[in-house]
Amino acid sequence: MKQRFKKHFERKPIEELMIEVGHEHEYSLKRVLSPFHLIMLGVGVIVGAGIFVLTGHVAAAYSGPAIVLSFVIAAIACGFAGLCYAEFASMISVSGSAYTYAYATLGKLFAWIIGWDLILEYLFGASSVAVGWSGYVCSFLKDFGIIIPASFSSAPFGYDVHTGWYLTGAIVNVPAILVIVVMTILLILGIKESATFNNIIVVIKVGVILLFIGFGIFFINFKNMVPFIPPNTGHFGEYGFSGILRGAGVIFFAYIGFDVVSTAAQEVKNPKRDMPIGILGSLAIVTVLYILVAFVITGLVSYTKLNVPDPIAVAIDAAGEHLFWLRPIVKIGAIAGLSSVVLLLLYGQSRIFFTMARDGMLPSVFARVHHNYRTPYITTIVVGVAAVIFSGLFPIGILGEMVSIGTLLAFVIVCIGVLVLRYTRPKLHRPFKTPWVPFVPIMGALVSFIQMVALPKDTWLRLLIWMFVGFIIYAIYGERHAHKRPAEDKEALLIQ
Numbered sequence: 001m002k003q004r005f006k007k008h009f010e011r012k013p014i015e016e017l018m019i020e021v022g023h024e025h026e027y028s029l030k031r032v033l034s035p036f037h038l039i040m041l042g043v044g045v046i047v048g049a050g051i052f053v054l055t056g057h058v059a060a061a062y063s064g065p066a067i068v069l070s071f072v073i074a075a076i077a078c079g080f081a082g083l084c085y086a087e088f089a090s091m092i093s094v095s096g097s098a099y100t101y102a103y104a105t106l107g108k109l110f111a112w113i114i115g116w117d118l119i120l121e122y123l124f125g126a127s128s129v130a131v132g133w134s135g136y137v138c139s140f141l142k143d144f145g146i147i148i149p150a151s152f153s154s155a156p157f158g159y160d161v162h163t164g165w166y167l168t169g170a171i172v173n174v175p176a177i178l179v180i181v182v183m184t185i186l187l188i189l190g191i192k193e194s195a196t197f198n199n200i201i202v203v204i205k206v207g208v209i210l211l212f213i214g215f216g217i218f219f220i221n222f223k224n225m226v227p228f229i230p231p232n233t234g235h236f237g238e239y240g241f242s243g244i245l246r247g248a249g250v251i252f253f254a255y256i257g258f259d260v261v262s263t264a265a266q267e268v269k270n271p272k273r274d275m276p277i278g279i280l281g282s283l284a285i286v287t288v289l290y291i292l293v294a295f296v297i298t299g300l301v302s303y304t305k306l307n308v309p310d311p312i313a314v315a316i317d318a319a320g321e322h323l324f325w326l327r328p329i330v331k332i333g334a335i336a337g338l339s340s341v342v343l344l345l346l347y348g349q350s351r352i353f354f355t356m357a358r359d360g361m362l363p364s365v366f367a368r369v370h371h372n373y374r375t376p377y378i379t380t381i382v383v384g385v386a387a388v389i390f391s392g393l394f395p396i397g398i399l400g401e402m403v404s405i406g407t408l409l410a411f412v413i414v415c416i417g418v419l420v421l422r423y424t425r426p427k428l429h430r431p432f433k434t435p436w437v438p439f440v441p442i443m444g445a446l447v448s449f450i451q452m453v454a455l456p457k458d459t460w461l462r463l464l465i466w467m468f469v470g471f472i473i474y475a476i477y478g479e480r481h482a483h484k485r486p487a488e489d490k491e492a493l494l495i496q
Contacts (some may be wrong), residue, residue: 008479009107012359014428016424017092017104030374032192033268033399041195042261042282044202044340045348047289050254051209052334055294056311063237063247064230065298068291070247072385074268075287077248078255079273080321080444081411083434084418089262089371090432092269096355097348098263098340098410102386103359105417105424112478114413115356116369116470120406120463122260123383125332126180126342127217131155134175134391140331144311148175183343184384187350190373191267194343201340208287208333212326219319220299230303230311252451254290256407258283258413260348346383353379355405360481361474405463408448415444 033041059067086100096103099118103111138148154170156199186194232240240454265271268278296309308314312330316323354376357366370377418434419441434440 008109010104011107012100012111013103014092014104014425017094017100030191031267033195033264033274035274037120037195037199037282038261038264038268038278039273039281039285040199040202041264041344042258042278043285044198044205045257045260045344046255046282046286047202047205048132048257048337048341050251051290051332052310052312052337054251054254055290055297055372056306056308056314057296057309057313058247058250059303059309060300061303062237062239062243064228064243064303065225065248066229066244067248067251067294067303068249069244070389071287071290071294073244073248074251074255075283077205077252077443077447078258079280079283080440080447081415082258083278084415084444085259086260086279087430087434088414089265089275089279090272091428091430093222093265093268093275094355095266095351096230096359097259097265097352098414100355101417102413105420108482109474110413111359112361112470112474113467113483114410116467116473117360117409117422118217118352118456119349120466121256121385121403121410122352123344124406125257125392125403126183126349126383127176127387129338129341129345130176130179130387130391131173131395133179135332136338140335142374143328143331145361149274155393157393158395164294174392177388179339179342180346180384180387180391183339184348184380184387186343187347187380187384188370188373188375188377190375190440191264194347196339198343201336201343205333205337207330207341208304209289209293209337212291212316212330215294215323215326216296216315216319218302219322220296222299224302225299239415249451249454250448251290252254255283255286256346256404258491259407259410260344263348263351266351277434280458293400294299300312304364344378346387349383350376350380353383361478363477405452405459407462408452411448412445412452414433415441415448419445460469 055067058070059065063070085098092100092104094100096115097118099111099115102114134153138153141148151170151175152172154168155173156168156170158166160166186197220240229241229244230239232238232242233240236242237246258279261282262275264278265275268274293312297306297315300315306314313327316326316330353362353366356362357364365448366379366382367376368378369375421428421440422437422441
């Protein structure tokens with residue numbers, strides 16, 4: 001019994017992971033990505049619904065014009081986790097992301113927990129964003145007189161916190177399914193093609209954001225920004241300094257997604273140098289964009305009018321006919337932005353499954369690489385089919401809650417992992433070192449855990465149920481089959 005208990009905490013040697021990285025052959029994933037690609041991947045997945053929707057809600061409900069400070073605080077908090085990811089990604093250049101980092105530092109059981117947990121971030125995240133994409137597309141088409149019936153653009157299942165599940169009368173969310181199918185096919189065709197598509201999309205959505213900032217700044221009414229920090233209402237979190245802090249907690253989720261960069265490690269030309277650049281570079285660029293957008297929005301219109309689904313559109317309306325021409329362009333930017341998020345979350349999930357299969361945690365079929373495209377096509381298809389089911393049938397609220405708690409749990413484990421490895425293997429070569437250890441990893445884990453505590457009880461209950469299902473699968477398959485494979489066996493597996 002004691003021996004079996006120890007098996008759950010067996011760690012995968014860092015040296016073995018490094019051998020895997022250096023063991024290139026005909027059926028390895030193709031190394032084609034540069035630092036520019038990685039930064040574009042990061043910006044592509046982070047800049048999504050957060051900047052187009054969340055900004056207005058936080059300004060109206062919590063921070064007022066001081067939402068700018070909320071963005072700064074959230075960026076610092078997210079930066080703690082980003083620095084920890086950067087250290088791991090430069091040292092362990094494997095596509096497993098937090099799953100691999102946990103395997104190397106905390107053991108097999110924690111690796112399974114984080115691998116199963118990451119499904120919540122990537123698979124459920126792609127599904128929820130696809131539902132949001134469907135809403136924007138339907139709204140955009142409606143402006144041109146093209147109406148998609150609600151029965152084919154909504155989820156057939158709904159959920160009410162008081163009455164539970166119910167049928168909405170809809171059949172299936174066709175636009176959401178369509179975007180998942182297109183992105184899945186693109187990922188099968190190749191990472192270079194997918195990265196090129198993402199680069200184009202990122203240029204479009206960042207271009208739209210820069211247009212809004214560049215033209216909107218000339219129509220700012222500084223009276224809308226007085227008082228910069230609205231007085232507290234007497235309740236914690238409703239304006240004042242406590243409102244800035246609560247706003248930072250909500251805004252924190254607008255930065256989620258940078259960890260997808262770490263799943264690209266095995267497809268990067270020079271991962272030891274380029275991974276930290278991709279992770280930290282994308283976080284820096286997004287932070288500047290978020291702060292500027294928040295400044296312009298709260299300058300164009302009073303923060304009290306921003307608790308709407310489309311705050312940028314409301315801000316444009318406040319500028320009158322001068323900026324009316326930007327409205328359709330902003331919708332195009334939102335659609336483009338969400339498209340790249342769907343693509344990159346599906347990408348991240350397929351790479352996690354690929355790495356888990358190579359470790360024996362999942363059936364070997366998930367580790368097969370297409371002989372022409374050099375992509376893990378089986379995992380990509382499976383992930384795509386699952387996302388089609390979730391996005392076509394379920395509402396965005398349920399899917400979105402699961403994404404938040406899953407991502408934060410990954411952050412906690414990665415930050416703890418950096419701390420553990422610093423003390424257990426202090427002499428390991430680290431191309432990038434997280435500064436100010438142990439302060440940075442402790443703060444990263446602490447901030448992420450506090451965010452988890454703030455989530456609703458129902459979300460925690462669903463997490464526990466999800467993890468219980470994961471433990472059953474681990475006991476039946478993962479624990480029995482996970483083992484260390486020599487390089488020759490891995491190569492034979494890939495050729496199957």
